[in-house]
Amino acid sequence: MTNAIRLERRFEHPQVAVWAALTTPELLARWWAPGNIEPVPGHRFTMDMGNWGQQQCEVLTVEPGTAISFLFSEGMLDTTITWRLEAAANGTVLHFEHAGFDPETPMGRTAYEGMGSGWPGLLNRIDGVLASQPDVGQ
Numbered sequence: 001m002t003n004a005i006r007l008e009r010r011f012e013h014p015q016v017a018v019w020a021a022l023t024t025p026e027l028l029a030r031w032w033a034p035g036n037i038e039p040v041p042g043h044r045f046t047m048d049m050g051n052w053g054q055q056q057c058e059v060l061t062v063e064p065g066t067a068i069s070f071l072f073s074e075g076m077l078d079t080t081i082t083w084r085l086e087a088a089a090n091g092t093v094l095h096f097e098h099a100g101f102d103p104e105t106p107m108g109r110t111a112y113e114g115m116g117s118g119w120p121g122l123l124n125r126i127d128g129v130l131a132s133q134p135d136v137g138q
Contacts, residue, residue, distance in 0.1 A: 001103070002099065002100045002101055002102055002103070002108075003099075003101040003102075003103050003108075003112050004097055004098065004099035004100070004101070005096075005097070005098040005099075005101075005112070005115060005116050005119055006095075006096065006097050007096040007119060007120060007123060008093060008094065008095055008096070009093070009094045009096070009123045009124070009126070010088060010091055010092070010093050010094075011091050011092050011093075011094065011126060011127055011130065012090055012091040012127075013091060013092060013127070013130045013131075013136075014091070014092065015065065015066075015085050015086075015087050015092040016065060017092075017130050017136045018085055018092045018094060018126065018130070019065050019066075019085060020136050021126045021129055021130055021136070022068065022083050022094075022126075023037055023038070023039040023068060024037075025037055027129055027133075027136065030125075030129045031122060031125040031126050031128070031129045032047075032122055032125075033047050033048055033049050033050070034047070034048040035047035035048065035057070037057070037059070037070075038059070039059065039062045039064065039068050040059060040062065041059055041060065041061060041062055042058070042059060043058070043059040044056070044057070044058045044059075045057050045058075045059075047072070055072060055073045055074075055076070056073070056074040056075060057070050057071055057072050057073075057074065058070060058071045058074060060080065065085070066084065066085050067082065067083065067084040067085065068082070068083055069081065069082040069083075072098070076107070077100070077101070077107065077108070077111055078100060079098055079099060079100040079101060079111075080097075080098070080099050080100050081096075081097070081098050082095075082096070082097045082098075082099070083095075083096055084096075094123065094126075096119065096123060098115060098119065101115075
């Protein structure tokens with residue numbers, strides 16, 4: 001059995017702008033970490049997680065403008081991150097899932113606890129990035 005972190009955030013920004021924040025390397029680096037993500041299935045990329053090192057990733061699935069899922073920390077944690085967007089009145093809802101943490105291993109437990117407390121603040125930073133660049137997604 002594995003554990004998953006599931007969160008939901010509402011943004012007062014159009015879906016196209018939130019999609020850009022999730023899938024454009026320059027914007028992703030402003031709210032999370034530098035990485036050469038591309039919303040293309042099979043695309044392999046690296047996230048620079050600072051003290052936690054270079055994390056290898058691979059895009060698994062993409063629904064353009066709506067959802068992306070990728071393998072995160074391949075060969076170490078082997079977890080999967082999924083971002084799914086839903087249009088809402090005056091904005092967008094982000095459904096987030098970071099799944100596959102192994103509670104039977106010290107690394108899995110530590111990562112689950114650390115990322116479980118870290119992701120809420122990271123996702124909240126998306127709003128500030130988009131507010132500072134109102135032309136994103138236009």
